[in-house]
Amino acid sequence: MKNTLQTRLRPLLVLMAAAFALHAALSPSAQADDKAAAAPKAALTVTTAKPSTSRLPITIGANGNITAWQEASIGSESNGLRLTEVKVNVGDVVDKGDVLATFSSETVNADLAQAKAALMEAEASAAEATANAQRARALDTSGALSAQQISQYLTNEQMAKARVASAKAAVASQSLRLKYTQVTAPDSGVxxxxMATVGAVAGPGxxxxRMIRQGRLEWRAEVTAADLPKIRTGATAIVKAANGTELTGKVRMVAPTVDPQNRFALVYVDLPAVKGKDGAAFKAGMFASGRFELGASEALTLPQQAVVVRDGFSYVFRVNPDKKVSRIKVTAGRRIGEQVEIVxxxxxxxxxxxSGAGFLNDGDVVSVAAAPAPAPVPAGSAAKAAKPR
Incomplete structure (x- = not known):
């Protein structure tokens, strides 16, 4: 009897359990819980921003050497004379006409005295020959002298004048040699x-x-052929020395040719004369970097941390309406402060x-948090911008 009752109640119990399960499945709260369990979980909480429009300076970066504007080679014009005094050394500032070195002048003074004596003798002989020629001309019509004698007196006069001219030339030559015993600066400079050594016997030439004329230096910047047409004479250039010191120069000349080996052209930038600590930072022969400032233009910019570099390329992560991010490849341009141009x-x-862009992958789900407004690009930051080469 008991077994028969259990057998009859078993189907009823099964139907009651199925009804309860169906009711639970159709409950709104249960459906919401199932949807919440099925929704993907946010991988990271991030902040977002839209690209802003900023006015960025247009610059071209370059490298090059600091060289002398012009160099003067100062040599010896004396022949076989001994250096007795050297008055300047490397680094000395001299003016045009200053005496730099002195050669021994005893031999030259003796030769000059001899030339002057020969000139006096020639002038005396010329005076006598001139007097005889005048008398011969006076007696030309009297017949006292033959035509041959008169011609001889006149010829002697011309020869005596020639000897005087020759003696004067010898005196001038020796005077010039005496002048060359003092080596003078052809221009002001440094x-x-x-190479001069006291006691050395220097030959002519x-x-x-060696002197840097007027102490002027220039920066010879190497610029690519693509950037060369953008640079004009008179453009401003900022030159940075190895210790960080900067000078503002002006483009003096753009080379008319491009080196066929490296495809770079030289741009010559005049540097201002500086003294003291800044002057010590710029020396001829030094390597220096710099940039040319060519104005400004409008550009889309993002904070620097929004641009992620992977495998040598620049990417940003765009947030889609479904809170998933898409990795977008971008081209980065100029940089100024914490802002990067998106070309x-x-x-x-x-x-x-x-914030957090560096930890994301394509397709990740993010939670967006509020972020403060980005600081505007400072108006006077042109000197800090650099265009990638």
Whole structure:
């Protein structure tokens, strides 16, 4: 009897359990819980921003050497004379006409005295020959002298005058040799090299000193052929020395040719004359970097942390309406402060991840948090901008 009752109640119990399960499945709260369990979980909480429009300076970066504007080679014009005194050394500032070195002048003074004596003798002989020629001319019509004698007196007069001219030339030559015993500066400037040694016997043409004319230096910047047409004479250039000191120069000349080996052209930038600590930072022969300032233009910019570099390319993560991010390849341009120019890849309406971008992958779900407004690009920051080469 008991077993029969259990057998009859078993189907009823099964139907009651199925009804309860169906009721639970159709409950709104249960459906919401199931949807919440099925929704993907946010991988990271991030802040976002849209690209802003800023006015960025247009610059071209370059490298090059600091060289002398012009160098003067100062040599010896004396022949076989001994150096007795050297008055300047490397680094000395000299003016035009200053005496740099002195040669022994005893031999030259003796030769000059001899030339002057020969001139006096020639002038005396010329005076006598002139007097005889005048008397011969006076007696020409009297017949006292033959035509041959008169011609001889006149010829002697011309020869005596020639000897005087020759003696004067010898005196001038010896005077010039005496002048050459003092080596003078052909222009004002700075002595950059000294080869003169006291006691040495220098031949004609021997270089004794090398001088940077007027102390002027220039920066010879190497610029690519693509950037060369953008640079004009008179453009401003900022030159940075190895210790960080900067000078503002002006483009003096753009080379008319491009080196066929490295495809770079030289741009010559005049540097201002500086003294003291800044002057010590710029020396001829030094390597220096710099940039040319060519104005400004409008550009889309993002905070620097929004741009992620992976495998040598620049990317940003765009937030889609479903809170998933898409990795977008962009082209980065100029940089100023914490802002980076976006040349291509996104538009001004794209919502881009800023903080946390470096930890994301394509397709990740993010939770967006509020972020403070980005600071505007400072108006006077042109000197800090640099265009990638």
């Amino acid at each position: 002595i950059s090299a000294r 021997t270089e004794l000193f 291509s890849g996104i538009d001004a309406n794209s919502q881009v991840v800023v």
